[in-house]
Amino acid sequence: MISLSQIHIRVQKLPTGSFAFYGETEQANEVPGYALRKLLFAWHEGSFYGTQLESIRTGYGECLVVTPYMALNYLAAPRTLLHGKLSWDTDVLAMKKGAALFKEALEAGWYMPSFRHWLQGGMGWKPQLPGTRLGELEQLYSGQQGEDFWLDWFHSAALEMVKEAPESEMAKAWNRLSEGNALLQEGPTAEVSWMQEDDWLLAIGWKQEGTPYRICVQLVEPYAETYVDGTTTAKDNGADWRLRFIAQDRKDANHFVEFSTTGNSLVGKVPEAWQDGIDASIQNQTNRMLRILPQLESEFQQGKIVEQLSDDQAWEFLTESSLLLAAAGISVFLPSWWGELSRTRPQLRAKVRSSVGTSRKPMFGMDHIIQYDWRVAMGGVDLSEEEFLEITEQKKRLIYIRGRWVQLNPADIEQMKAAMRQREKRKGFSFRDVLEMQFSEDSSEQASIVSSTDERKEEFKVHLELNGSLRTLLRKLNQRESLPLVQVDGLEADLRPYQAEGVSWLLFLREIGLGGCLADDMGLGKTVQFIAYLLAVKAAAKNAEQSTAQVQAELKSSVSRVPSLLVCPTSVLGNWQKELERFGPSLNIHLHYGAQRTKGDAFEASVAGADLVITSYNIALLDEEELSSLTWNTLCLDEAQNIKNAYTKQSQAIRGLNAHHRIALTGTPMENRLTELWSIFDFINPGYLGTLRHFTHHYVGPIEKSTDGAPGLTSRVQRLIRPFLLRRVKKDPAIQLSLPEKVESKAYVALTTEQGALYENVVQTLMERIDSLSVMEKKGLILASLMKLKQICDHPSLFLKEGDRAGAGAASARAVRSAKLERLLEMIDELRSEGGGCLIFTQFVEMGHLLQRVIAQERGEPVLFLHGAVAKAKRDEMIARFQDDALPEAERCRIFILSLKAGGTGLNLTAANHVFHYDRWWNPAVENQATDRAFRIGQSRDVQVHKFITLGTLEERIDEMIERKKGLSEQIVGSGENWVTEMSTSELRELFALRREWVEK
Secondary structure: OOOOOOEEEEEEEOOOOOEEEEEEEOOOOEOOHHHHHHHHHOOOHHHOOOOOOEEEEEOOEEEEEEOHHHHHHHHHOOOOOOOOOEEEOHHHHHHHHHHHHHHHHHHHOOEEEOHHHHHOOOOOEEEOOOHHHHHHHHHHHOOOOOHHHHHHHHHHHHHHHHHHOOOOHHHHHHHHHHOOOHHHHHOOOHHHOOOOHHHHHHHOOOOOOOOOEEEEEEEEOOOOOEOOOOOEOOOOOOOOEEEEEEEEEOOOOOOEEEEOOOOOOEOOOOOHHHHOOHHHHHHHHHHHHHHHOHHHEOOOOOOOEOOEEOHHHHHHHHHHHHHHHHHOOOOEEOOOOHHHHHHOOOEEEEEEOOOOOOOOOOOOOOOOEEOEEEEEEEOOEEEEHHHHHHHHOOOOOEEEEOOEEEEOOHHHHHHHHHHHHHHHHOOOEEHHHHHHHHHHOOOOOEEEEEEOOOOOOOOEEEEEEOOHHHHHHHHHHHOHHHOOOOOOOOOOOOOOHHHHHHHHHHHHHHHOOOOEEEOOOOOOOHHHHHHHHHHHHHHHHHHHHHOOHHHHHHHOOOOOOOOEEEEEOHHHHHHHHHHHHHHOOOOOEEEOOOOOOOOHHHHHHHHOOOOEEEEEHHHHHHOHHHHOOOEEOOEEEEOHHHHOOOOOHHHHHHHOOEEOOEEEEOOOOOOOOHHHHHHHHHHHOOOOOOOHHHHHHHHHHHHHHOOOOOHHHHHHHHHHHHHHEEOOOOOOHHHHHHOOOEEEEEEEEOEOHHHHHHHHHHHHHHHHHHHHOOHHHHHHHHHHHHHHHHHHHHOHHHHHOOHHHHHOOOHHHHHOOOHHHHHHHHHHHHHHHOOOOEEEEEOOHHHHHHHHHHHHHHHOOOOEEEOOOOOHHHHHHHHHHHHOOOOOOOOOOOEEEEEHHHHOOOOOOOOOOEEEEOOOOOOHHHHHHHHOOOOOOOOOOOEEEEEEEEOOOHHHHHHHHHHHOHHHHHHHHOOOOHHHHHOOHHHHHHHHOOOHHHEOO
């Protein structure tokens, strides 16, 4: 219940700017918040009759919190309960008077921008009351609250009103002022400390000068007295720069009157309407300018501005003073050429000499130094290095040369000189620099590179002007199709057009001393392209030996008698050896592998006379000392993704080998991270992409962390790598048309140490017993031994009957027990990265289960396995899951393992474009039937068929027999493997004997 006794009302301004309303009874008891709401705000619509007011407790008791604008509206005309007995505190009575004045001011538009609040870094308003109203406000200012209290209240209330009413006149006024106004948008700085309130109001456009003219200032260049009306006087190169005042008609911008800055003497004809008060206007503008720029005051006449400026003073006026005057709202006329000149930074150019690139020397190389001459472009004037250094010695900011003014910014000059010194310290530009400049830009003739000796300074671009020879060379790098196709003698194959293009590209890169990455899709013939390259290099060496002494000397660095080196995974060593024998029989091949390989001082002699030395990645690390003792003719990495981790010892060892030419072969130049691409490029062209730290900072981080892939940076990386990476995909129509419908290849792998020991034990047991058995027992033992040897070649666990125990541990740990399985996983990774599907045939059900477990764990995707025990319904479900493209991605399966008997016939599996024969049936007809599950009507893609062969074992020998007598294969081999049982003991010994050089150590 509300007390009917007298209640005293006090109002306190809170630190937040809001106001706290308190009530106190005659007995000095505080009035609770709910009672205050009814007493004070029962009729106040703005606060929803007090219901929206917050109640808090302070040191004075419970109170109601009211915003500044709401307090202003309420106190201007408070409406309280009729039965309430209220008394108002003295301060509150003053606030009621002030609120009434402020409300009237806001409604009548009696306000102006607050200079005081602008100096504090914000926007604001202050009351601007007329006549008698101003006297009432000044009485309040002199009262107990003080001027700041009233100005802050008005300011806060005005901001609140603008926020609540964005269409109000005050809001529109502020928008008009702040649009494009740097002073209001950026706030005060040390450069505007000269400002007084009138200056500020003029600068922001709130206050206008009442004259029909505006007072402007003009800077006149010394060599030509150019007036704003277009007239000029004769040139006088010895004169100083000059300042003059101009009176400009506000209605006709082309009407000017000039007057002296020191004597205030008007020169032109002054209109009669201007004469009243023009002297005072000139002096006021002079005073404003001197407050802004006190350094311009004449030392001879106090309060006057100097007329003549030195070069340094003119530079300061052009670059700094004119901007301050313009910010203050003073119109400034500068020479017409200054606008363009001030926006143009000088250019430092390195002009390549005309002789560069014309030599018959074939090797260019990344570190080749390019000869050039410095040129400096300044303000449209092209200067030689000598001219540039000569004019900089004059220590001027502006200089007139060849009919143009040139600005000499000391910071730019110092950076250009530093860039010159930096290049001289590095002995100029290397070919690597030229390539980076050219390909990091957008393929323009004038490329540029950032150069700075101090990271704290602004970086300076050096522009490179190429000569005709270099432009032609770089165009060939970017337009491979323009290279003439080479004819390779001695190649036992017909190169398809795209393959000939690849060989020509590699040879072109070799000619200019640059490495390349051949990154064609699996099955497009990277191997045969490299073999053709080797044959062409060998032929070039032979021709060089027969050429004149002069040409031979020029070719010496590129055509060395030292062999080339090929480093590849162990699993494809045999494949390479077979392919080289097939396609390049004239090449002399040396295999550096196995326990009997040559080491130490004898190594160099062992490879003498070879065209190509083949070794594995593991051996390259183990024999780093031997391999690094030679500078190889060509160093080629097959499956170059093996060095993708730049920090591994293997990667560092291989990238540290020396070679005249470097080639990387890979179908996956980048699998997951951009750093993998860097590692390959640091091999083929060391240093081209900078250090790994530099590449990570400038490209990897920004690109991989960007939500949109940083298209600008991605495009730059693409431009940098494109000239040195040749990638053709099967989807390319030009490639597709040139491919056969079915491509068969053989994947040669070695035995692991464990497999080799098991293999020899089985062979030894067979040989010890075979001569003591009957014919039937002999056949049974041979077939059983044959089965065991095939199982060992597949995987040791298959022979050891480890069952599920083989599934324990990581997939990678199981894979390393079998080179065949390891190679299969690599090939599956590559084809799946291309979106392909595959069929994997095996004749062993247990091997199928093992493959299913390992591949699924390694790939993290479903793997199907069809064998004889699978029911028809389940079988149909598997086929549908493999074939149906309409299934969601999560439900589809693209890896299908089949036992040869259960899946070799009667199925349509055209979703596969790769077929793997994991173990051989040694009957071409049976294998072809299995392949035809994918290669049949309905297949829209080329089919790649891969047949695995374990080197040094009966698998290799039987395959050789089939190849030698392919036309009679059915007669010789028959059906299945029973023909082996008819062989003699010596023939069996030859067939089963293990060649130890193909067993991993």
